[in-house]
Amino acid sequence: MKHKLIRITTVPISLEKLLGGQLNYMNSFFEVTAISADKKRLLNFGKRHDVNVFPIELTREITPLKDLSALLKLFWYLKKEKPLIVHTHTPKAGIIGMLASKLAGVPIRMHTVAGLPLMEAAGFKRNVLNVVEKLTYMCAQKVYPNSIGLQDIILRNKLCKGTKLKVLANGSSNGIDTEHFNPAQFSKEEKKIVKRELEVKDDALVFVFVGRLVGDKGINELVSAFKNIKATNQQLSIKLVLVGPFEQHLDPLAPETISEIKENKHILTTGYKEDVRPYFAIADVLVFPSYREGFPNVVMQAGAMGLPSIVTNINGCNEIIVDGENGLIIPSKDKEALELAMLKLISDEELRKRLADNSREMITSRFQQQLVWDAILEEYTLLLNQNEAQSSTSSD
Helix, strand or coil, X not given: CCCEEEEECCCHHHHHHHCCCHHHHHCCCCEEEEEECCHHHXXXXXXXXXXXXXXXXXXXXXXXXXXXXXHHHHHHHHHHHCCCEEEEECHHHHHHHHHHHHHHCCCEEEEEECCCHHHHCCHHHHHHHHHHHHHHHXXXXXXXXXXXXXXXXXXXXXXXXXXXXXXXXXXXXXXXXXXXXXXXXXXXXXXHHHHHHHCCCCCCEEEEXXXXXXXXXXXXXXXXXXXXXXXXXXXXXXXXXEEECECCCCCCCCHHHHHHHHHCCCEEEEECCCCCHHHHHCCCEEEECCCCCCCCHHHHHHHHCXXXXXXXXXXXXXXXXXXXXXXXXXXXXXXXXXXHHHHXXXXXXXXXXXHHHHHHHHHHCCCEHHHHHHHHHHHHHHHHHHHHHXXXXXXX
C-alpha cells in the first residue's frame, strides 16, 4: 500500500504552474492529495492530473477568521487521513499547513520556500510576516529554499536554523520541461500568426515580460524605461509584450503606469495565458525586473525557449542568469540601469545573438525537470527511512 502524501498550495494556479506535472509523477510512488482554495478549479486540476483533492478556502491576504477556519478544517482532515508526509508551498499554505500538521501529529512536515513577501514589507506588516515565517519553519521538520540566495536570506534574517535548511538539486521547485519549452515546437508560420494577432511587424524587436503585472515585479520601472527608449528613438521598431494578469487589489501599479500601458500603442497586453510559449517564440528578449523571487520559472522557461534575459540582481535570477553569458544582470529598482540594458541589446545585435545561443543549453544542463523531481523523490525516501528507523527504535 502506498504512503499518503499531501501537497498544499494557497491557490490552484500554483499547483498548475509552479508544480506542473510533479504531483502526477509522485502519484506513481505515493497516494497523493492536493489541497488548495477555489474548489471548482481544484476539482478540475484533480481530474486532469489524476490526483485526489481536498478544497480549503485559503486567502493570500491576512484574514484571521478565515485563516482560523481553514486551520481547523485542515487539522480535522489530517487527523482523519493520517498522512505520513505533508509538503507545503506558498506563505499562507505554509503557515496553515505546517501548523495543522504539527498539531495533528503528521510525522514528516516539509515546506518549500519560493519567495519571501516580507523582503518588500516594512513596519507592522514586516513584523507580522517575520512571525509567520518563523512559526512556519518552527512547525516544519525540513525547510527547502528553492535557491541558494533564498537560503542565505533566511539565515541572515535568523528565520530558521541552518540544520533544517536544504536546497535540492541546483535550485527550483519544479525544474523545466525543456521539451515543452522548446523553440523547435514553433514553425515560422505559427510565429507569423501570433505576430499578426498582436499586430507586431516582422522587423520589430520584441521585449516580453511574463508574470503578474504588479509593482514588485518591476513593471513600473519597465514601462517607464520602455517609454523613454521609444520617445528618444522614435525610428526604432520595438514592442513590449506584457503577458499576465493585473492584480491591482494586491500590489497596484502606479496610475501613470496604467495610463501608459493603455495609451502606448507599442505596449501590448495579453492578460493571463495558459500557454505562454507562443509569446516567448516571437520575442527577442525577456525583461524580468522583479524586486524579489525564489527561483523564477519564467526566467528558466525563457532560457529554454532560447531567449536572453535582462534580470535584476536578486536571488534566483542571479543563479539562472550568468551576466554576459545568457543575459544581463542589473540592480533592482533601477530604471536607468534597466533602460541602458534594453538599449544595449537593441543596439548590439552580435551580443544579443551570442546570449541567445547560450541560453537553452544553460537551462537544459542545470534545470531539467526530471533532475528536480528525482531530487524531491529522493528526499521523501530519505525522510521516510529516517522516520521508520525512529519508529523502530521507539518501539524497541
